[in-house]
Amino acid sequence: MRRINLEVESKLSHVSLVAVAIRAISIHAGLDPGNASQTELSVVEAVTNVITHAYLGQPDQRILVTVSYDSELLRFDLYDSGKLMPAETIDRLVRGRGIVESENLELASIPESGRGLGIIHRTMDEIFYERDGDRNHLQLTRRIHQR
Amino acid sequence: MRFEESRIKNALVVKVLESRIVADVAPQFKEGLVTYVRDGNKNIVLDLSDVTFIDSSGLGALIGSLKAVRKDGELVLCGARDAVVNMLKLTRMDKVFQIFSTPEEAASALS
Numbered sequence: 001m002r003r004i005n006l007e008v009e010s011k012l013s014h015v016s017l018v019a020v021a022i023r024a025i026s027i028h029a030g031l032d033p034g035n036a037s038q039t040e041l042s043v044v045e046a047v048t049n050v051i052t053h054a055y056l057g058q059p060d061q062r063i064l065v066t067v068s069y070d071s072e073l074l075r076f077d078l079y080d081s082g083k084l085m086p087a088e089t090i091d092r093l094v095r096g097r098g099i100v101e102s103e104n105l106e107l108a109s110i111p112e113s114g115r116g117l118g119i120i121h122r123t124m125d126e127i128f129y130e131r132d133g134d135r136n137h138l139q140l141t142r143r144i145h146q147r
Numbered sequence: 148m149r150f151e152e153s154r155i156k157n158a159l160v161v162k163v164l165e166s167r168i169v170a171d172v173a174p175q176f177k178e179g180l181v182t183y184v185r186d187g188n189k190n191i192v193l194d195l196s197d198v199t200f201i202d203s204s205g206l207g208a209l210i211g212s213l214k215a216v217r218k219d220g221e222l223v224l225c226g227a228r229d230a231v232v233n234m235l236k237l238t239r240m241d242k243v244f245q246i247f248s249t250p251e252e253a254a255s256a257l258s
Contacts, residue, residue, distance in 0.1 A: 012171035019167075019200070037200070037230040038237075044202050048170045105242050107214055112207035115238055119203055122237060 001075075003068040010051045010061035010080075018065055019044045022076070029069040030144045038123040039142050043076050045116035046138055053089075054082025054136055071144070073125075078138040084131055085138075093117045093138075094127045148175040155192070155254035159183060162194035162250075168205030177208035180222075181215045189220030192253040196226030201234050213244065221245075225253040 006021055008014050022043045026036035047063055055061045066077040091097040099118040104110075121127065126141035149164035161183060168176055183191055193209075201209075216222040223245040227235070235241040247253035 012169075015169065015171070016167055019169075034229060034233065037233060040200065041202060041230075041234065044169065044200075048202065048204065052170070105239065107210075107217060107243060110210055110240075110243065112211045112214075113203070115203040115206065119237060 001068040001070045003066060006065040006067065008047070008063050008065070009059065010055045010063055010082075011059045012048065012051055015044055015047050015051070018047055018063075022065075022067065025067050025069070026074060026142075029074045030071070031074065031142070035142070039074065039076070039140075042120045042123045042140055042142075043078075045119050046076075046078055046140065049116055050078065050080045050082060050136070054080050054085070056083070069144070074142045074144055076140045078136075078140070079132075080136050081134055082136060085129060085136055089117065090129050093121060094129055096121045148172050148179050150179055153250075155250055156258045158190040158192050158254040158257045159188040160192045160194055160250045160254065162196070163198050166197060166199045168198055168201045168208065170202060170204035173204040173208040176205065177211050180208075180212035184212075184215050184220070189216075190254075190257040191216055191220065191222045192247075192250050192257065193222060193224050194226050194250050195224055195231055196228070198231055199228060201231050203238075206234060206238060206240060209244070210240070221257055223247060223253045223256060225250050 008018050019040050023036050023040040026039045050063050064079040068075045099121050124140045125143045128139040130137050151162040153160045213222050225247040
């Protein structure tokens with residue numbers, strides 16, 4: 001597989017740097033622009049979650065995003081040294097438990113937050129999480145030609 | 148967060164002059180739109196033609212702004228690019244927001 005490492009500081013203002021790289025690599029790997037937007041979105045949501053929930057907004061931490069691909073798949077491995085991902089969050093993200101968009105589209109009942117995990121779950125083909133020592137490792141995989 | 152304002156009929160057209168509505172600018176984005184509401188603007192057309200990417204934080208700010216406007220008015224979208232439309236569809240918010248092609252069409256719908 002071809003591979004590149006992207007390292008970014010844990011600042012929300014820096015997430016866009018990763019995002020534009022992810023989009024460009026996704027297209028280079030063979031995704032069409034629409035699907036590349038989805039991988040960009042998923043990684044943006046994942047990195048933003050790391051900054052806000054794993055690092056609790058601390059701006060001086062590091063996030064490593066390893067992007068690898070071959071003719072079949074595109075894979076993003078995210079590593080951080082922040083807080084352990086809670087079991088409930090893992091259930092939602094990896095297994096999709098509790099991720100059901102409400103049928104009720106009455107504006108007052110629509111939440112303003114909490115969609116990031118569902119977006120990742122819907123747009124990636126495989127999701128894997130592990131606590132590796134003192135690091136979180138989230139792996140997101142997207143097949144290139146099967147959608 | 149930069150906006151450009153114009154008027155068509157009785158609608159205030161607010162063009163977003165940023166390409167990305169994401170977590171680090173979402174609070175300012177919402178505050179900017181809510182300020183237009185506080186200033187008495189009841190019919191707002193949000194022109195997203197320069198926006199190439201929106202994440203869940205940006206979408207949340209958009210929903211919050213719609214809630215603020217709908218108390219006494221309406222906010223509709225126009226010019227949304229594919230990535231923005233796809234985000235709205237992915238989250239079913241395309242059923243909540245009215246989306247038009249141009250500011251003129253959007254303003255006509257509000258008049």
